[in-house]
Amino acid sequence: MIAQIIFGLILITAIYLFSKNAGKIRRNILLGRDVNRSDRPAERWLVMTKVALGQTKMTKRPVAAIMHFFIYIGFIIINLEVLEIMIDGLFGSHRIFSKPLGDLYGLLIGGFEVLAILVLVACVVFLARRNIVRLKRFSGTEMTQWPKSDANYILIIEICLMTAFLTMNAADYKLQALHFGHYIKAGSFPVSSLLGPILSSHPSTLAITERVCWWFHIIGILAFLNYLPYSKHFHILLAFPNTWYSNLEPKGEFTNMASVTNEVKAMLDPSFIPESNGEVARFGAKDVTDLTWKNLMEAYTCTECGRCTSVCPANITGKLLSPRKIMMDTRDRITEVGNNLDKHGKDHQDGKTLLDDYITREELWACTTCNACVEACPININPLEIITEMRRYVVMEESQAPVSLNNMFGNVENNGAPWKYSNADRFNWADNNGQ
Amino acid sequence: MELKVPTMAQLTTEGKEPEILFWVGCAGSFDERAQKITRDICKILEHVGISYAVLGTEESCTGDPAKRAGNEFLFQMQAMTNIEVLNGYNIKKIVTGCPHCFNTIKNEYPALGGNYEVIHHSQLIQQLIDDGKLKAEGGESFKGKRITYHDPCYLGRGNNVYEAPRKVLEILDTELVEMKRCKSNGLCCGAGGAQMFKEPEKGIKDINMERIDEVIAINAQVVAAACPFCMTMLSDGVKNHDKEQEVLVLDIAEITVRANGL
Structure with a gap:
């Protein structure tokens, strides 16, 4: 009975804390500008099903794709087991599904165990790729101590959870064979039964092992849940809405700024009266709150895998720009803005901005807008949109474009071409026939 | 003509x-x-x-x-x-x-x-090839030449046009070889995003040189382009590698005109 109360309290606390922190992230995301990403729902469900659920974009890197698939499928399916653990914990039962499910239960447990060992192996491989093989993709200027530790913590926690799960089952299986207490026969335990020899054969030691692993496993899962909002691992939740709200237009298409359309129309036609919403917005983005909520959601969705940076032509050739850093900076800054809001209230200014304090102009100007980063992201994150918005701020609000680009603007404006040629010569190519 | x-x-x-x-x-x-x-x-x-x-x-x-x-x-x-x-x-x-x-x-x-x-x-x-209005005859033969195609970002990734330019090359009876980074994985020539009109930021290499390294790695004799900016970048890259004798950079249209002797 006491165990049930303790379990109930831990569960309620864990859920409460998680909702509070997830709610903060939601609030932070909604600090962004509005953008309509709810049109064409049928297409959106399809994109989410393919990209997030089906993980189609992961296949470009087959080794990572297979390993990641094990962990992903293990995470989803083993959660069925967590449901049973919750019920057992709250009602003091033991393997409550084993009776009603009969033979199917044994099959399910067998499946969970196979997945658990696959998850374990995949996590070990991933740890090795990061810390022994040291894949280039996992390093870079933005991959400082915390992002690297974060990745390792996630993998180590998952290894511990799976180990506890398998040890728990192994002890349970042994106790079943001994017909000890309430440990009723519940399937064949294909993986954990192999662990039998390394466990004690003393029933009471086995029962303690089983209980310790049970508590470690479930408290571990609840603790892990609460780690998510502080970690890149939040992608396991946001990947789904993030792909649902994907940009459905061709990648080459950049948004047309409606505020500019109004001004240009008024310039070309003095009788044009723009519809004003009374809000004087900034052109482009200086800080994170100038970005859209979708940009901010993407920042929280990024799991820092570095596929974007590894295909970025600027980064490959040694420039400062790293699309992953753009996403991480955006996330860190919006989190900072959110924390300021909590600590100092709405009107507090910390004197910092995304531009200059986080992302330098040198990074912004190195981008070729080639869309390789957008294409590479397995969950449809778009670093290019943030870069473009920041360029817009630098050019239109500050007039601080590089000199050569200002010359190009001047040429386009005066000669109708980015080079200094007279418009009158534009058709000369047709005269030099065959030369 | x-x-x-x-x-x-x-x-x-x-x-x-x-x-x-x-x-x-x-x-x-x-x-x-x-x-x-x-x-x-x-x-x-x-x-x-x-x-x-x-x-x-x-x-x-x-x-x-x-x-x-x-x-x-x-x-x-x-x-x-x-x-x-x-x-x-x-x-x-x-x-x-x-x-x-x-x-x-x-x-x-x-x-x-x-x-x-x-x-x-x-x-x-x-489309003209599909409709039978255009062939590859009466002009220069590209037979047996190793040709590769460089995907322009705004045609490929930007608008998912990957096959049309390749079809134009396929009728040439040549050996169409792909670079390691092609189609949706294609590497930018370095000119997009207004880079054409400014000096690149500080780095260890120019992007077009990185691209030409790939062309050389597959021993292509012709790089087909479909964008005037890529054309400039690729040609400069070939020149800087001193490979002007070995590697020809030609637009899809130029290749079509040559193959038909127009």
């Missing part, structure tokens, strides 16, 4: 409407190398007997480099002025010689009032 390039202004005074408008673009109008490609596109149009016209001096920059560089004002000024000209001539269909013009007019003009069917010249050539 002696070219007679009709302008919209001329055709309108004659009371004629062409089937398609050829949007030449700034590079195609002013850059010497790209001018040659422009003339080749005209040769192809004349060869198959499509009625076409260009805007001539009435054409102006689409605003693409301004937009990518963040100058939305200038982009929309250019766009609206161009749309006025295009709508004034009642233009329905446009072929462009540049993926940047193609992307901008096709995707970014509609919301500003410019609605046209827009294709890139590689798509036009592919």
